[in-house]
Amino acid sequence: MKTRLFFFSFLFLFLTLSYNMGQTKKAMSIVDFLNIPGINNPALSPDGKQFIYVLSGSNWDKNRQISHIWRQDLDGENLIQLTNGFSGESSPQWSPDGKYISFIAKREPSELNQVYLIRNLGGEAIQLTHHKTAVRSVQWAPDGGSIYFLTSDPKTTEEENQAKRKDDVYAKDENYKQVHLWKMELSDSAARRLTGGDYSVNRYMLSRDGKFIIQSRAISPLYDESTTNELWLVNNKGEEAKQLTFNNIPEFSAQLSPDGNQILFIADANKKFEDYYNANLFLLPVKGGDPVMLLEEIPYEVNAASWTADGKNILILMNMGAESQLFTYELASKELKKITTGTHSIGQWDYNWNLNRHIFSVNHSKNPGDFFYMEGNDFKGARQISHVYDYLDEEFELPRQEKISWKAVDGVVVEGLLYYPAYYSKDKKYPLVVQTHGGPASSDKYGFSRSNSRYNAVLAGKGYMVLQPNYRGSTGYGDEFLRDMVGNYFKNSHLDVIAGVDYLVEKGLADPDKLIKMGWSAGGHMTNKLITFTDRFKAASSGAGAANWISMYGQSDVRIYRTPWFGGTPWQENAPIDLYWEHSPLKDIHKVTTPTIFLVGGNDERVPPPQSVEMYRALKSNQVPTHLYIAPREPHGWRELHHRLFKINVELDWFAKYALNEDYIWELVPGEK
Numbered sequence: 001m002k003t004r005l006f007f008f009s010f011l012f013l014f015l016t017l018s019y020n021m022g023q024t025k026k027a028m029s030i031v032d033f034l035n036i037p038g039i040n041n042p043a044l045s046p047d048g049k050q051f052i053y054v055l056s057g058s059n060w061d062k063n064r065q066i067s068h069i070w071r072q073d074l075d076g077e078n079l080i081q082l083t084n085g086f087s088g089e090s091s092p093q094w095s096p097d098g099k100y101i102s103f104i105a106k107r108e109p110s111e112l113n114q115v116y117l118i119r120n121l122g123g124e125a126i127q128l129t130h131h132k133t134a135v136r137s138v139q140w141a142p143d144g145g146s147i148y149f150l151t152s153d154p155k156t157t158e159e160e161n162q163a164k165r166k167d168d169v170y171a172k173d174e175n176y177k178q179v180h181l182w183k184m185e186l187s188d189s190a191a192r193r194l195t196g197g198d199y200s201v202n203r204y205m206l207s208r209d210g211k212f213i214i215q216s217r218a219i220s221p222l223y224d225e226s227t228t229n230e231l232w233l234v235n236n237k238g239e240e241a242k243q244l245t246f247n248n249i250p251e252f253s254a255q256l257s258p259d260g261n262q263i264l265f266i267a268d269a270n271k272k273f274e275d276y277y278n279a280n281l282f283l284l285p286v287k288g289g290d291p292v293m294l295l296e297e298i299p300y301e302v303n304a305a306s307w308t309a310d311g312k313n314i315l316i317l318m319n320m321g322a323e324s325q326l327f328t329y330e331l332a333s334k335e336l337k338k339i340t341t342g343t344h345s346i347g348q349w350d351y352n353w354n355l356n357r358h359i360f361s362v363n364h365s366k367n368p369g370d371f372f373y374m375e376g377n378d379f380k381g382a383r384q385i386s387h388v389y390d391y392l393d394e395e396f397e398l399p400r401q402e403k404i405s406w407k408a409v410d411g412v413v414v415e416g417l418l419y420y421p422a423y424y425s426k427d428k429k430y431p432l433v434v435q436t437h438g439g440p441a442s443s444d445k446y447g448f449s450r451s452n453s454r455y456n457a458v459l460a461g462k463g464y465m466v467l468q469p470n471y472r473g474s475t476g477y478g479d480e481f482l483r484d485m486v487g488n489y490f491k492n493s494h495l496d497v498i499a500g501v502d503y504l505v506e507k508g509l510a511d512p513d514k515l516i517k518m519g520w521s522a523g524g525h526m527t528n529k530l531i532t533f534t535d536r537f538k539a540a541s542s543g544a545g546a547a548n549w550i551s552m553y554g555q556s557d558v559r560i561y562r563t564p565w566f567g568g569t570p571w572q573e574n575a576p577i578d579l580y581w582e583h584s585p586l587k588d589i590h591k592v593t594t595p596t597i598f599l600v601g602g603n604d605e606r607v608p609p610p611q612s613v614e615m616y617r618a619l620k621s622n623q624v625p626t627h628l629y630i631a632p633r634e635p636h637g638w639r640e641l642h643h644r645l646f647k648i649n650v651e652l653d654w655f656a657k658y659a660l661n662e663d664y665i666w667e668l669v670p671g672e673k
Helices: 002-022 030-034 157-164 223-228 390-395 456-461 479-485 493-506 522-533 549-555 562-566 577-582 585-591 609-621 641-660
Strands: 038-044 050-059 064-073 089-094 100-105 114-119 135-140 146-152 179-185 190-193 200-206 212-218 230-235 251-256 262-269 275-285 301-307 313-319 324-330 335-338 345-352 357-364 367-375 401-407 413-419 430-436 465-470 510-520 539-543 596-601 626-631
Touching (some): 030 456, 038 089, 050 367, 146 200, 230 262, 345 367, 430 493, 430 641, 465 493, 510 522, 549 577, 549 609, 626 641
Parallel strands (some): 430 465, 539 596
Antiparallel strands (some): 089 100, 179 190, 262 275, 313 324
């Protein structure tokens, strides 16, 4: 009897301690969020016993995250940091024999990215390239005797002299240098240019035997001219060039089959090579003929693909809307099989075709993407091999994530992801933050985002519920869903978002008097539209959003996606100006009553600052509470830690003031008082 009493007393004590320990998890602060490390570029060693990756950590003194290369055995042993340069390192690649690792870094005296080489066992790295321009896209020859890389043409002597004299007036969209392919022999460090001419090699891929190179060539490296990318096949000396495609559609991830007879590639096109479709997979005969689209009936978006060793199957990473998974496709039977399953997104993927082994990141609500190892297609046998993010679920109260769906006004089913607030109670209604993704040809997926516009763990810790709707125009749901914006940008997309809000209000989850809207890029476009469409949102934050599609067309560095939205350019004869203006938030700016802040990078070329200026000036003129915050030096996505901290602080302050009627205490930079 005493034994049983002791046992139950011990059990009660254990459960009590476990419960109390569970309650010690804390809400995530902004600084906690910004200190979350990043991991990327996983690569399995040639013998399959080790892997390398890049780990980035926040350095508040240097005001940015700095990346270094780490190496680890697959069994979890011998974890070491291989590099520790002042400016960080990136893009590690194994040598074919596994004895060396190449990487890219800026190290004195050079101020440009160059290729370095370090032994797998560690030690001092040696500089391989000494180019006048930055080097990128390194690939090893299969025999290990040479490396290939891309680099821009250097300035001429006269151009350098002009720069020294400050005689530096330039012509817009003409002040670029073409990008070309080079090869360096490691035996004598001699670098030889393989391509040259008035075009750019924007991407390339060696064949597995190293005899051929597939190149993606365009008339320039400018983003807006990426439609001129076409595939070319050359030998490993850069000779015998043969153009393979003639479609004016950018091709990605082109790979030669093991037998050398076919090329697989990905393109945002349908089988007729018309643009603005979900990314599809194509096969192209090397000897000539038209590309054939595979998986015509599949609604998903193809993100990546790879041949297996025998060339009989293709492994495919596909976006399925709210998730992404690995599949295998057998060419002979045309059978598609799903390899991975779960409420997650498979992200960075390294496939060793020679060993038939994979490393990939698994992003779910408690983990931003630690790496897993899998042999063949055995997902049940897959195991986690990195543990960078284990601490998050151990230390912080993280939000529960759930995929939900609702019917739009026209009856179409729309999906989204819902984040519940920390310490959620079903008897309470919560303030709702509606986040719309960028793109808009993209989708929000299962996972823990480290994005500056997706700090949901922080929001949940402060009692907010978060909705991420995959509105019409999102990828992974079929072409009809994606192309709803073609010819009519705000046809259904904004209505889909409102329908999702209505659904949560009707379910008794969201407080209709505490609705908040935020988003960046296309998410900012949506924010600008919604504040002109409804007064239901009590506060809003618009990041790098469009105000006027007519002026935006000329200001931005890219137009290729916007032309199909409106059925032509605003400059052509009989231009669809009315359609451009009809879908411009600025048209209905007089209707806005929602207090809204605007944020944009000072160097943003994608959605330039004048778009935010137009929105801000209009609201200020109409006496709607507003501010415009411009971050110096920042491009389309903010990078500097102090800027990112400011952005989240100012948004939380704005939401608290206008949606919650509360005061907010700003978080400080670590070490400041």
